[in-house]
Amino acid sequence: MKSKIRQLVATALEHMVTAGLLDATTKPIFTVERTRDPSHGDFASNLALILAKPLHLKPRAAAKIIVDAIPSSPIVSHIDVAGPGFINFHIDNTAFLELLSEILTEDANYGRSNQGAGTSIQVEFVSANPTGPLHVGHGRGAAYGSVVANLLETIGFKVHREYYINDAGRQMDILAVSVWIRYLELCGETLKFPSNGYHGDYVWDIAANLHRKHGNDYRHANTEIYFDLPLDAPDGDKEQFIDAMIAKAKKLLGPTNYRKIFNLGLDIILADIRDDLGHFGVHYDTWYYESGLVTSGAIDKCIEQLKQSGYVYENAGALWFKSSAFGDEKDRVVVRENGQSTYFASDIAYHLDKLNRGFDKIIDIWGADHHGYIPRMKAALQALGHDPSKLEVRLVQFVVLYLGKVRVSMSTRSGEFETLRVLRKEVTSEAARFFYVMRTCEQQFDFDLELAKSKSADNPIYYIQYAHARIRSVFRQAAEKGIAVEQGPCPLATLKLLNTAQEQAILRTLSRYPEVVESAALQYEPHQLTYYLQALANEFHVYYNSHTFLVEDAHLRTARLNIIRAVAVVLRNGLNLIGISAPESM
RNA sequence: GCCCUUGUAGCUCAGGGGAUAGAGCGACCGCCUCCUAAGCGGUAGGUCGGCGGUUCGAGUCCGCCCAGGGGUACCA
Structure with missing residues (x-):
């Protein structure tokens, strides 16, 4: 329109x-x-x-x-x-009435368009390190990313959803060592857990799995482990200690056994993340392993390409990328003094691979703490001859969890975090998705668990779902009373009976839906949709309270049933885009 | 210090150059013999952080200031 x-x-x-x-x-x-x-x-x-x-x-x-x-x-x-x-x-009022018929005919397709014209777009989101379960901050990225992907798909983009698995870095070694230490404790060894290790209970679970399957196969005496190891914090340096511990584990276990423990941790946690996201309604086309970039030589190749670009130099034994030449505030290391490539180097190789796969546009959804990363990433793409505007980064601000007025700590290391899994069970996946997505992503979000889990009118998701359930209930009532109801649109002359102020308002709101979907998609702002749905639900509830739909006059009744059916269609389409069900009854 | 981001009703937030600044919650007053009261109506509540600019017009754009949050690694 x-x-x-x-x-x-x-x-x-x-x-x-x-x-x-x-x-x-x-x-x-x-x-x-x-x-x-x-x-x-x-x-x-x-x-x-x-x-x-x-x-x-x-x-x-x-x-x-x-x-x-x-x-x-x-x-x-x-x-x-x-x-x-x-x-x-x-x-002209007739245009709105014709649109009403169109909504009923198009049904689940109302709101779809071909605006994207099949342009391929990759959305990478969550991509949390597989070093522990997802927490509520990841949940926000998950909800946001999946709804943005749904929106773009709805307006005709060819969307590819991807999760990047950081399974090649030092953090994964720390996880492997954490598992091993817990395993040794289960074997009966007395050890002090590394202060920089992963303290969460899930590490015990993985260790128990290892112990159950392999008994004492990987056991070494604590004296052997601590021999010639530096001191841990607070008396020593925790970083040095954990690195020495990693080296010791590799040495004592040998590469094969070390890898087994490493992979066990990775596989179990990844399976958990996958399961968690699945229950949260988030599904991917690709789970992309960082380690694949290492083994395929893509990272080395990428560093070679950077060298050829001329934007690379050596300093103090390390290899630096001259990102400052492209607006970054300083240059960045790609290969460390010790010969290891950095996370940044992997990331360049990964993004190069994305572009080589032919996506027209790449959307990365990152935690807000990564914002300093954007200039260097774009700089790298530019240095390698790509158009940096193909990469669009959306930052998702932190979630601050509250239990009533008490702030909940969220550090993964401390093990006191609140997991996405717990959140889902407390407030349901649907409510969590809605809450996450009803705010702009670039603003810090206070998530009050107690408020969200209270099944009261405070919760806007119930308000919208209730509107849908009420409409379905009207049709059930009609059936019980033996009133014949047409499924499709009725003649224009009948629809002309929809002339009250409330009906006029609803018709206008219904006509806005495709515009809202398009705008929410193109601006990557799902909250535009949640606001719209609340407005539509409100208009319906007002209408419901002041009019009876199942009236004697067959024409008027048919017209009213048409408009509320259209409301139900739009509510359902909108809720489904957010990944929420439109219940038949509540 | 530098960079990013935010400041709008008591609270949580929409609105990102246009015509009288909105919603939800909270507060107060009403509405079920009637298709689900998980609902609806009404009232109260604002110098859009401050100052200065840009123009026909500024919560909206620009500059400075104040205040919160984040970032500023040869970590990922």
Whole structure:
């Protein structure tokens, strides 16, 4: 609807140019927007305000000329000039009624479009290190990423969902050692757990699994382990200690056995993450292993390419990428003094691989703590001859968990974190998804567990679902009373009975849905959709309270059942985009 | 220090150049013989952090200041 109005205005512009009223070189950037105030019609354009200056006219005078140039359209009943010079379009009521029929015919497809025209777009999200279970912060990225992906798919993009598994770094070695130490404790050895190890209970579970399957196969005496090891914190350096511990584990166990423990930890945690996300309604096309980049030689190849680009130099034994040449605040190390490539190097290779796979656009959804990473990543792509604007990074701010007024700590290391799994069980996956996505992602989010799990009216998800359930209930009532109900649209003459203010408001809101989906998708802002659904649900509840649908008059009844069925369709489509069910009853 | 981000109703937040700044919760007052009261109506509540600019027009854009949060590794 909006695009049709915009087209009318654009045509008027062309007419003005051919009529010699306007220079063809002036390409005004004008808006066509929904009005807030119904007395301003349905759509408003600011074109006259923009054109006033080049035309040397007062805005209202310019508006008159524009209005005269606008071709007539069956969906526009009349056009006003109002306020400082806005052009207001009043949509013919018949157009809304025809749209109602369209919604019922299109059903689950209402809101879909081909705006994306099959452009391929990769959305990488969550990508949490497999060193422990997902926490509530990851949950936000998961909900956000999956809804953004759904939205883009709905408007015609070819979407590829991907999870990048950081299974090659030092953190994974720390996990392997943590598992081994816990295992040794289960074997009966007396050890002090490394202060920099992973303290969570899940490490015990993995160790128990190892012990159950392999008994004492990997056991070494504590004296052997601690021999010639530096001191741990607080008396020594915890980083040095854990690195020495990793080296010791590799030495005592040998590469094969070390790898077994390493892989056991990785596999168990990854399976847990996958299961967790699955229950959360998040599914991926690809689980991409960082280690694959190491074994395939992609990282070495990538470093070689960087060298050839000329943006690399050696300093103090390390290899640096000259990211400052592309706007980063300083240069970054890609190969350390000890010969190991950095996480950044893997990431460059990974992103290079993404582009080589032919995606037109790449969206990375990162935790806000990674924001300093954006300039260097874009710099690397540019140095390697790619268009850095193909990469779009969205940052998801932290979630701060509250239990009532008490702030809950979330550090993975301390083991006191609140996991996504616990959250899902407390508040349900659906409520959690909705809560996560109802706020803009770039703002810190206070998630009050007690509020979210209270099944009260505070929870907007129930409000929306309840509207849907109420509509379905009306149709059940109709069936029980033996009232025949048409599934599809009814004649226009019947729909014309929908003339109350509330019905008019609902029709307008229903017509906005495709615009909301498109805007939410293109701006990566799912919260636009949640706000819309709340507004639609509210209008329905108002309508429900003031009108009876199952009335004697068959025509009126049919018309009303048509409009509420359309409301149900849109509520269901919108909820499904967020990954939430539209219940038949509550 | 430098970079990013946020400051809008008592609380949590929408609105990101347009016409009278909105929603939910909380508070207060009402509405079930009637398709689900997990609902609806009404009232109260604002110098849009501050100052200065840009223009026909500024919560919205720019500059400075104040205040929160984050980042600033040869960690991932």
